[in-house]
Amino acid sequence: MTDTPWLDRRQMAAWVRFVAVLELLPGVLDSQLRRDSGMTHFEYFVMAVLSETAGGTLRMAELAAATNATLSRLSHVVQRLEGRGFVERVPCPENGRVTNARLTVDGRAKMRVAAPGHVATVRRHVVDVLTPEQTEQLAAISEAILESIEPSGPMAAGYRRHDGPHGE
Amino acid sequence: MTDTPWLDRRQMAAWVRFVAVLELLPGVLDSQLRRDSGMTHFEYFVMAVLSETAGGTLRMAELAAATNATLSRLSHVVQRLEGRGFVERVPCPENGRVTNARLTVDGRAKMRVAAPGHVATVRRHVVDVLTPEQTEQLAAISEAILESIEPSGPMAAGYRRHDGPHGE
DNA sequence: TGAATCAAGTTGTCGCTTCAACTTTCGCGG
DNA sequence: CCGCGAAAGTTGAAGCGACAACTTGATTCA
Numbered sequence: 224m225t226d227t228p229w230l231d232r233r234q235m236a237a238w239v240r241f242v243a244v245l246e247l248l249p250g251v252l253d254s255q256l257r258r259d260s261g262m263t264h265f266e267y268f269v270m271a272v273l274s275e276t277a278g279g280t281l282r283m284a285e286l287a288a289a290t291n292a293t294l295s296r297l298s299h300v301v302q303r304l305e306g307r308g309f310v311e312r313v314p315c316p317e318n319g320r321v322t323n324a325r326l327t328v329d330g331r332a333k334m335r336v337a338a339p340g341h342v343a344t345v346r347r348h349v350v351d352v353l354t355p356e357q358t359e360q361l362a363a364i365s366e367a368i369l370e371s372i373e374p375s376g377p378m379a380a381g382y383r384r385h386d387g388p389h390g391e
Numbered sequence: 392m393t394d395t396p397w398l399d400r401r402q403m404a405a406w407v408r409f410v411a412v413l414e415l416l417p418g419v420l421d422s423q424l425r426r427d428s429g430m431t432h433f434e435y436f437v438m439a440v441l442s443e444t445a446g447g448t449l450r451m452a453e454l455a456a457a458t459n460a461t462l463s464r465l466s467h468v469v470q471r472l473e474g475r476g477f478v479e480r481v482p483c484p485e486n487g488r489v490t491n492a493r494l495t496v497d498g499r500a501k502m503r504v505a506a507p508g509h510v511a512t513v514r515r516h517v518v519d520v521l522t523p524e525q526t527e528q529l530a531a532i533s534e535a536i537l538e539s540i541e542p543s544g545p546m547a548a549g550y551r552r553h554d555g556p557h558g559e
Numbered sequence: 560t561g562a563a564t565c566a567a568g569t570t571g572t573c574g575c576t577t578c579a580a581c582t583t584t585c586g587c588g589g
Numbered sequence: 590c591c592g593c594g595a596a597a598g599t600t601g602a603a604g605c606g607a608c609a610a611c612t613t614g615a616t617t618c619a
Contacts, residue, residue, distance in 0.1 A: 243533065265575090295599080296576060320597045345406060357528065362408050365409045368521075450567085452566085470569090487614050
């Protein structure tokens with residue numbers, strides 16, 4: 224740690240290109256969704272996660288873990304989504320300190336309309352420009368990076384290998 | 392485009408993991424630099440690009456292209472960096488509408504202090520968790536993604552094949 | 560030469576994220 | 590049971606980036 228070797232030429236080249244992706248890709252996703260559906264990619268992702276759960280409901284903490292967000296960020300976002308009628312917040316009756324976020328009918332409809340354009344964007348800029356092998360490689364690379372991040376990340380792990388603390 | 396196929400299971404898995412990286416990694420980079428050096432990753436990157444040019448000087452538009460930023464964003468950032476004494480803005484005498492950004496002595500010193508910790512972070516979370524082959528793969532994947540983005544991106548390409556900074 | 564056009568930057572505003580502080584609720588040991 | 594600490598959320602302030610409007614200087618061309 225006290226003496227970290229510099230990056231060699233190949234490592235540096237890869238890193239610089241990767242940083243460019245980190246910088247540009249989120250903006251591309253946001254632009255498309257904002258333009259076509261009036262929402263950010265993060266908002267879309269939050270609603271997408273909800274839409275895949277039974278009942279379209281998830282506790283805030285679990286939703287935060289699933290979307291890689293802090294509870295604070297999620298709280299603000301859900302507040303905005305609630306204002307637009309796409310999500311509603313329901314205090315859990317059994318446990319006084321948990322809040323359930325639930326996708327509304329309007330929210331589900333919104334997702335049906337927004338999804339095709341978003342998927343097309345993901346295809347155009349990522350999936351379709353990679354070979355099947357590269358897609359596998361990207362998954363493995365992402366996994367390796369996440370493994371080094373998440374234990375100390377904004378959310379302690381424990382979600383990824385979901386043994387289902389919340390029932391299916 | 393009117394009928395885009397959904398992502399299959401493997402594509403979806405890869406995308407979800409990659410989105411997590413997109414969401415978490417920038418925060419990790421920012422946190423370390425903010426904590427140890429009081430600057431953001433983007434500020435660091437701007438100064439790093441400057442430090443690698445002869446004279447530590449670059450026109451705003453070129454600096455924007457090299458850092459994948461809009462001119463607007465760069466303008467704000469350089470303004471802040473100037474306020475802290477790390478960069479100075481020098482109007483170009485030959486061309487009245489260009490502004491040159493130059494790294495100051497303080498800025499260079501700042502980079503010398505900040506670099507090791509940043510490199511260590513990049514290693515810990517990216518370079519050192521990948522095999523050499525994966526590093527090459529990441530470079531190729533990034534390149535493919537960028538190629539699909541940059542032509543229509545915030546900055547038209549044309550920088551990457553740099554014929555020399557002050558070429559005209 | 561002079562109007563139109565484009566390029567290079569800057570600036571102000573707004574929205575989103577972060578950070579820190581705070582509230583409320585649950586669980587646990589004494 | 591009582592008190593204390595951790596868990597779950599919420600909130601307000603501050604900072605950064607996106608966007609649009611604007612200024613100013615260079616080009617073009619009729």
